[in-house]
Amino acid sequence: MSVLSLTGVCLSFPRGKRHVIRVLDDVTLEVDAGETVAVLAQRAQGKTSLLRVAAGMERPDRGQVRFEGEDLWSFSERRRSRLLGGQIGWVGPAVPDLDVPMLANVALPLFATYGKNEAYARAMAALERVGARECAEQFWESLADWERALVAVAQGIAREPKLLLVDDLTLSLGLGETEEVTLLLDTLAGEQGFAVLMSVSDADATKWSRRFASLAGGELLERRHPPVEGNIIDFPGVKPGARDPRHGDASS
């Protein structure tokens, strides 16, 4: 069973009485556990809307959005909002609301669920896992773009989600940084078994995704490949000895 399943999803926004902007047109997409799927689209082509629909933040005009087989819109609003920020993580390049060190920035949203001490412990563990321990005491303004991206990923994985939605995180990153951040996402997905759906503006950011789809004019195009032999690359932030559950040990 897929973690996320979109079937025949349509979304449009009215413009005046006679016009509508069709953002998603009969979009069907599935994302499995441990898998990274990249959706390449240009600006204003519905990338963020697609992720918002997947998160249950936006109700589609038509079609179904299923999380672990259950229709998201059959849930109560309370259950849906709990899901987001819990089992569904969101990673984007947004500036934090509070001017606090990054450890507190990652920990604060966890307070209500885990209490202060565990929230800090989880936040530090997440920062270490993405290789951003040294950012813990830093403020947002002092961080480089790629460090901000790592902190955003740490925030997204701190609650151990089953689905991570990543909104154009690599937009402002250079070539090597994009490679490292997307490699990190794929490695973490393999290690922790969560599904990743990421929107990207450039094909560079698709390198480490297991699947790739193209979104334009509301239409999502994808040609599915049979699964290929994968690999796992050592990454400084990933637990030593971690194995990709999808595949065997690539080093053997």
Next chain:
Amino acid sequence: MGGTTAQPLSAGEAVLGLVIEQPGNSYQLEQRLEGRFGSAQFSHATAYHALKRLAKQGLIRPMDASSSPTQSAAGADANAEAAELPATAYEATQAGIVHFRRWLLASTATPPVREELQAKIAFCGPEDLSRMVEIVRDAELACAVQLQDLNERMRRQRLLDRDDAWRRLTGMIVTAGDVAWWDARIKWLQTLRQYLQREGQRYAAEQRQASSSPPRD
């Protein structure tokens, strides 16, 4: 140095470069060619024919059986398979090294753009728009497959190069060139699909309106 128009990557130079890096037989070089320049889509047996040509030009020479390489960059599995092939291993001559350095340092220029799809769009009429959308959609899907294949090869190559920082860096930059090409291509096709779709819908609506409105005297 160099003309005003760049030539496509020649199999000769690519194979010569690989032989200079590490001698090998045609099977081993075929594997390494695929690993390093997969998106150039060299046909099967390219390395074999290139080796024959390069040897004839005196740029490479056969090695003694005793000094043939036993370790291949393509990995242990490839070695095991290659060991069963009665293939001659080649090494570069001094003339080959000089030729390659001259090629390496020569300027390159913009490749020519010659594109069948552009001509089809240029010549199509409004009645062809729906078919054009299908053609563009197919082309976009084909590009997506190519990009995915490229990504998979890149992942495998990165695994082979994990202990070689220089090779990893040059590999990343070379792949970036390929990816940039596919990126531009896919974005052009996305834009094209969107415009053709919009125009096709407008044309269909006009046709419907024309057929439903009463004829004027």
